[in-house]
Amino acid sequence: xxxxxxxxxxxxxxxxxxxxxxxxxxxxxxxxxxxxxxxxxxxxxxxxxxxxxxxxxxxxxxxxxxxxxxxxxxxxxxxxxxxxxxxxxxxxxxxxxxxxxxxxxxxxxxxxxxxxxxxxxxxxxxxxxxxxxxxxxxxxxxxxxxxxxxxxxxxxxxxxxxxxxxxxxxxxxxxxxxxxxxxxxxxxxxxxxxxxxxxxxxxxxxxxxxxxxxxxxxxxxxxxxxxxxxxxxxxxxxxxxxxxxxxxxxxxxxxxxxxxxxxxxxxxxxxxxxxxxxxxxxxxxxxxxxxxxxxxxxxxxxxxxxxxxxxxxxxxxxxxxxxxxxxxxxxxxxxxxxxxxxxxxxxxxxxxxxxxxxxxxxxxxxxxxxxxxxxxxxxxxxxxxxxxxxxxxxxxxxxxxxxxxxxxxxxxxxxxxxxxxxxxxxxxxxxxxxxxxxxxxxxxxxxxxxxxxxxxxxxxxxxxxxxxxxxxxxxxxxxxxxxxxxxxxxxx
Numbered sequence: 001x002x003x004x005x006x007x008x009x010x011x012x013x014x015x016x017x018x019x020x021x022x023x024x025x026x027x028x029x030x031x032x033x034x035x036x037x038x039x040x041x042x043x044x045x046x047x048x049x050x051x052x053x054x055x056x057x058x059x060x061x062x063x064x065x066x067x068x069x070x071x072x073x074x075x076x077x078x079x080x081x082x083x084x085x086x087x088x089x090x091x092x093x094x095x096x097x098x099x100x101x102x103x104x105x106x107x108x109x110x111x112x113x114x115x116x117x118x119x120x121x122x123x124x125x126x127x128x129x130x131x132x133x134x135x136x137x138x139x140x141x142x143x144x145x146x147x148x149x150x151x152x153x154x155x156x157x158x159x160x161x162x163x164x165x166x167x168x169x170x171x172x173x174x175x176x177x178x179x180x181x182x183x184x185x186x187x188x189x190x191x192x193x194x195x196x197x198x199x200x201x202x203x204x205x206x207x208x209x210x211x212x213x214x215x216x217x218x219x220x221x222x223x224x225x226x227x228x229x230x231x232x233x234x235x236x237x238x239x240x241x242x243x244x245x246x247x248x249x250x251x252x253x254x255x256x257x258x259x260x261x262x263x264x265x266x267x268x269x270x271x272x273x274x275x276x277x278x279x280x281x282x283x284x285x286x287x288x289x290x291x292x293x294x295x296x297x298x299x300x301x302x303x304x305x306x307x308x309x310x311x312x313x314x315x316x317x318x319x320x321x322x323x324x325x326x327x328x329x330x331x332x333x334x335x336x337x338x339x340x341x342x343x344x345x346x347x348x349x350x351x352x353x354x355x356x357x358x359x360x361x362x363x364x365x366x367x368x369x370x371x372x373x374x375x376x377x378x379x380x381x382x383x384x385x386x387x388x389x390x391x392x393x394x395x396x397x398x399x400x401x402x403x404x405x406x407x408x409x410x411x412x413x414x415x416x417x418x419x420x421x422x423x424x425x426x427x428x429x430x431x432x433x434x435x436x437x438x439x440x441x442x443x444x445x446x447x448x449x450x451x452x453x454x455x456x457x458x459x460x461x462x463x464x465x466x467x468x469x470x471x472x473x474x475x476x477x478x479x480x481x482x483x484x485x486x487x488x489x490x491x492x
Contacts, residue, residue: 029157036164036172051103052119055092057219059085059127062212064134065347069211073138079199081208082131089127096120111170118174122181129185132192148187156180218359225363232374233381241378247315248325248382251307255299256333259292281348282404285341289414290466292337297415298422298455304330305430306447312440328382332389338415339389342396345403354399362392418466425455 063081067073100116136145156176163172189195229249233242303310307327311319346355366388373384397408433447459467 029161036161051096051099052123053223054220055096055123057216057223059088059092059123060130060212061085061088061209061216062219063208064130066208066211067131067134068138069347074204075197076199076201077204077208078131078135078194079197080201080204081134082196083200084205084208085130086127090124093120093124096123115170115174118178122178125185126181129188131196132188132194135192135194144191148184148191152180152183152187155183218356221359221363225366228367228370229381232370233378236374237378244319244322245325245378245382247319248311248322249329251310251314251322251326252300252303252329252333255303256296256330256336259296259299259337278404281345282406285345285400285404285406286410286414288341289338289411290418292341293415293418294459294466296337297334297419298426298452300330300334300336301422301426302448302451304328304334305426305451306434306444308434309440309443309447313444317440324379325382328379329385332382332385334419335389335393335415338393338411339396342393342400342411345400345406351399351403358395358399362395365391365395418464421459421464422455425458426451429454 061084063084067077067081070077097117097120100113100120103116104110104112133145156179159179160172160176163175168175229245233245304327307323307330308320311323311326315322343355343358346358369384369388369391370381373380394408397406397411400406400411401408429451430447433450434443436443436446438446456467
């Protein structure tokens with residue numbers, strides 16, 4: 001894949017380093033914070049999350065994605081997006097600011113009044129740096145945002161802990177958000193070479209709105225569906241069932257959604273440069289399917305196999321009822337990267353109309369499966385999620401056939417062999433490891449290590465082409481000469 005491969009790997013490298021740096025720090029941060037704040041203090045900020053989620057969708061209106069996609073973007077285009085986003089942010093933020101008393105009354109939480117207003121103000125201020133960050137993605141510079149955001153997060157977390165320690169409660173969390181937002185805004189205005197000018201083009205606005213408005217509607221549908229699980233389980237089952245399901249879903253989602261978020265952020269601006277080269281685009285997408293199946297699918301299946309020690313280590317043995325949900329939901333995420341890749345193609349091709357149409361079809365199907373399964377049990381809801389994930393993937397993939405002649409069968413033939421490899425090298429090892437009289441953390445560490453080694457060497461023994469491609473991509477980025485030599489010897 002040449003340039004595309006190296007840009008992809010370089011971008012993923014910086015995204016991965018950011019996550020690798022932050023995830024352990026955030027884990028320790030949350031362990032301390034959980035001992036300083038009550039569950040109520042944690043939860044109060046989430047009460048208005050759905051309103052801010054929808055407001056964010058309406059504020060951006062997909063203009064950032066449209067700007068990245070457009071290869072011949074002009075100064076008028078960029079300024080049009082900037083002023084539209086700022087205007088919409090102040091409009092939506094002002095509306096949420098004025099509605100704060102209604103939220104506080106609806107939830108019977110007086111504290112929400114100024115918490116909501118503070119969030120609304122930050123929403124307005126954050127819009128002043130949004131386009132600057134978008135331009136870094138458009139230029140395929142993933143290093144700068146990764147470094148800046150990591151540094152800000154590392155500084156903001158101790159501030160939050162200190163404020164929580166001295167008794168600020170939920171305002172410690174809000175202070176962390178305010179500090180992160182203001183620091184990000186100041187830094188991006190200092191380091192970014194682009195500065196806004198008083199330009200606004202009606203033609204640019206019409207072009208971006210035509211593309212982005214459909215993505216916005218899709219995003220709103222997705223936000224409503226994602227909140228339906230909590231609403232239905234909380235309504236028809238016990239609060240404990242909801243807690244077990246939510247905890248299991250959260251554990252299952254962390255790794256694959258983080259990986260797929262990185263995939264989407266990195267691959268979209270790169271592939272946008274190939275939007276008019278269908279044959280090359282198809283070849284690159286098939287490579288992506290294999291490369292990401294090699295890693296993402298194995299991670300999901302490994303987490304499913306070691307769900308019990310995973311839950312025990314993260315939450316404690318008292319959360320054992322979350323284990324089946326963690327395991328089942330991991331299977332639904334094993335194909336998640338295929339969703340991202342196919343939907344990515346629709347955006348690269350500028351078909352936000354198909355994106356919206358697909359979203360409507362998928363949500364009708366998803367809600368039907370969810371409602372049916374909810375009438376049976378919470379476990380059935382988790383099982384239904386696997387079928388939902390697969391059927392939605394098939395709908396996504398059908399449009400790839402129309403756009404670049406990449407059929408569902410071709411995609412599945414790229415996916416299934418690696419999926420089988422991952423299953424065959426994970427579950428037998430997990431069964432043996434879990435029989436050993438060890439603490440859960442050692443089950444998890446040893447199991448993941450041995451499953452990963454057997455998976456790698458079985459692929460290597462059978463001369464898997466995708467593994468060889470991955471090693472070739474890794475070689476220039478390996479940090480030490482010794483490791484470079486080892487990787488070079490493994491390449492066939």
